[in-house]
Amino acid sequence: MDISSTVEIGGYQLECCPMTVADIPRLHELSVSVSWPHRADDWAMALALGRGWVARDPIGRVLGSAMWFPLSEDVASVGMVITSPKLQENGTGRWLMGRILSETAGRARVLNATKEAYRLYVSLGFRTLAEVSQMNGIITACPDFPCHARPMRPEDRAAILALDEAAMGLSRRAVIETVLALSEGLVIERAGRIEGFSLMRPFGRGRVIGPIVALDEADALALTGPFVAAHPGAFLRVDTREPQGAYRDFLTAAGMTRYDTVLRMALEALPEPAGPARTFGLVNQALG
Structure with a gap:
């Protein structure tokens, strides 16, 4: 692929x-131009965790971006791939992805593809694994939920990482430790063992709940419900791979509809x- 340092597009x-x-x-400014909700602070968190490239014109404007995040020694997540509306469909994304794929060679690469970028990623050899629903909105109600989660404590950190x-x-580890420092948290403890957790932090237009790791839908509801109940009238978001079911129904009834x-x-x-717990809510689309 083209990994030249300059190009005319x-x-x-x-x-x-x-x-x-x-x-x-x-x-x-670039993310606002494509209607992404990321604040400057959200970009700062991404830069603290990953490495990226920008497409810059001669007068200093940033017209494209792409990042990758070392989730482990063997896996990299690709994200924050944005092209200015002026240059979409002209190859800027492919050019930036060439640099990202070159840098991450030897690792397994994973990403969450927008509709606009899907064809590009297919052409690069990526295969689809699952659909992720961006559920967000103003909280207008709080349906009933199981009440067996408790607030996170400092001594829960090791169990949350595991x-x-x-x-x-x-x-x-680096991702979760960074998010922990920015978040409120809930855990589910049974017989002295932590079996689920959720974190909520400021993001975009309001707050995002994620990651959410739980054994089943009942535990996921217990780890989400208290945050919903505590924020009537606020804008909340959950990115989830869960299909239709009790968990998605709860989010919808609370006011978080499928935005994208x-x-x-x-x-x-x-x-x-390794399980048995699974991820009900993502950190964000770039970090999984």
């Missing part, structure tokens, strides 16, 4: 430059989760 001379903290204001690793099939969908895709085989 759509009449623009573009240079592929390493992404830095100084780019955050322009990256925020549960996430079992549900993902890999250790993404993306497709989880992989270029190589991914590690198998």
Whole structure:
């Protein structure tokens, strides 16, 4: 693939430059231009956890971005792939992905594809694994939910890291430790053993609940319901791979409707989760 440092696309001379903290204001402008909800702080978290490239024109405008995140030594998540509306369909995304795929060679690559980028990823060899529903909205009600979760405590940290690793099939310690520092949390404890957890933090237009790791829908509801009950009139979001069922019905009844969908895709085989708990809610679409 093309990994040249400069290219002419759509009449623009573009240079592929390493992404830095100084780019955050322009990256925020770029994400706003395609109606993504990310705040400057959300970009800052992404930069703290990953590495990226920007497509910059001669007067310093950022017209494209792409990032990858080392989830483990063997797996990389690709995300924050954005092309300015001026250059969509002109090859900017493919050019940036060439750099990302070159840097991540030797790792299994996974991503969540928007409708706009799906054809690009298929052409690069990615295969579809699952649909992810972006559920969000203003909380207008709080349906009944099981009440067997408790607030997270500092001593729960090791168990939370272990549960996430079992549900993902890999250790993404840096991701979870970063999210823990920004979040409120709930856990489910049975006979002294932590069997589920959820985290909620500021993101985009309001707050996102995720990750959510639980044994079943009842536990997932217990780990989501208290956050919903505590935030009437607030904007909440959950990104979930769960199909229609009790969990999705709860989110919808609370006011979080399906705003959009993306497709989880992989270029190589991914590690198998150890279970028995599974991921009901993502950290975000870039980090899984």
